[in-house]
Amino acid sequence: DVKVTQSSRYLVKRTGEKVFLECVQDMDHENMFWYRQDPGLGLRLIYFSYDVKMKEKGDIPEGYSVSREKKERFSLILESASTNQTSMYLCASSWGVLGAQPQHFGDGTRLSIL
Amino acid sequence: GNSVTQMEGPVTLSEEAFLTINCTYTATGYPSLFWYVQYPGEGLQLLLKATKADDKGSNKGFEATYRKETTSFHLEKGSVQVSDSAVYFCALSDDYKLSFGAGTTVTVRA
Numbered sequence: 001d002v003k004v005t006q007s008s009r010y011l012v013k014r015t016g017e018k019v020f021l022e023c024v025q026d027m028d029h030e031n032m033f034w035y036r037q038d039p040g041l042g043l044r045l046i047y048f049s050y051d052v053k054m055k056e057k058g059d060i061p062e063g064y065s066v067s068r069e070k071k072e073r074f075s076l077i078l079e080s081a082s083t084n085q086t087s088m089y090l091c092a093s094s095w096g097v098l099g100a101q102p103q104h105f106g107d108g109t110r111l112s113i114l
Numbered sequence: 115g116n117s118v119t120q121m122e123g124p125v126t127l128s129e130e131a132f133l134t135i136n137c138t139y140t141a142t143g144y145p146s147l148f149w150y151v152q153y154p155g156e157g158l159q160l161l162l163k164a165t166k167a168d169d170k171g172s173n174k175g176f177e178a179t180y181r182k183e184t185t186s187f188h189l190e191k192g193s194v195q196v197s198d199s200a201v202y203f204c205a206l207s208d209d210y211k212l213s214f215g216a217g218t219t220v221t222v223r224a
Contacts, residue, residue, distance in 0.1 A: 004157070033211070042203060042214040043158075050210070058211065090157055102148060103212060105157035 003027070004106035006091050012112045019078040021109050023091030030095055032074035033058075033103060034066060037088040049074055081113045116141040116208040120215035127194055127222050135189040135218045137178075137204035146207040147171075147180055147187040152217075153200045161189075161202070194222045 007022035025032065031050050035043040035058075045058030047066040055066050063085060067075045074093075078085055088110050092103040121136040139147065146165045150158040162171030167182035178189045187204060199222045204215040 040216055042216040043212075045211050048211065056210070092158075102160040102163060103158075105150075105159070107155070107157045 004091055004093055004104050006089075006106040006109050008109050009107065010110050010112075012114060013078075013081050014114055015082060017078075017081050019081050019111070019113075021076040021078075021089055021091075021111070023074045023076070023106060024072050025074075025091075025093040025104070026072065027093065027095070027104070028071065029093035029104075030071075031093060031103075032068065033092040033094075034064075034074065034076045035090045035092065036060070037090055037108070043090065046076065083113050085111065086113045087111060116145060116206055116213050118204050118206055118213055118215040120202075120204045120218055122216070122218065124219040124221060127220070129196060129222055129224050130193045131222075133189075133191045133194045133198070133220065135202055135204075135220070137187045137189065137215060139185050139187065139204075139206050141185075141206055141208070144182075147178070148205040148207075148212065149176070149178055149187070149189050150203040150205060150214075151200045152203065158203065194220075196222050196224050198222050 003026045005024045013019050033048040034046045049055045049068040065077045090108045091106045094101045094103045117140045148163045149161040151161045152158045162173045164171040164180035170179045176191045201217045203217045205212045
């Protein structure tokens with residue numbers, strides 16, 4: 001089974017801090033994704049990556065950046081955290097052609113910005 | 115752009131009741147369609163998928179048929195259990211990403 005592991009289940013940070021969310025997958029997938037999940041809005045794509053060192057903006061990239069130095073690891077960075085970034089963050093991975101294959105999700109990180 | 119609309123919840127049922135969650139989509143081309151399920155405190159899991167018109171995806175007693183003529187992919191289960199309580203998301207492949215519906219919360223009472 002594919003395993004996508006997010007480093008923290010719960011995280012509390014302060015406004016203005018730089019926040020790192022880490023995600024590791026163990027199935028050698030080419031593609032990795034970061035979403036945020038908010039009630040009534042479903043999942044919204046922040047950034048994705050289709051290869052090492054490659055990254056593309058999703059639908060809501062403002063205030064975020066990402067890093068993919070190794071194939072198995074995809075990090076989400078909140079450059080200067082704000083209260084409107086309080087949310088559930090989900091990492092996912094998939095293989096093959098982007099969009100054609102199902103994505104495998106981690107358990108999520110619930111981030112609170114105070 | 116492509117989009118997914120699914121019925122709003124929450125939905126509350128008794129055990130052994132019939133469940134339907136409506137999902138319709140707007141898309142150019144021929145996207146793949148998915149249902150994901152999120153149990154409390156967990157990430158999303160793929161429940162079933164269909165890749166072309168008239169395909170039926172099925173898993174764990176759930177079924178959904180890709181209907182191109184009505185642009186729908188409704189999820190059904192004939193007899194739900196308490197363990198089916200979860201949030202269900204309809205999604206479609208949209209070029210490089212998945213586009214998700216807002217999610218439907220289902221609660222099954224014993």
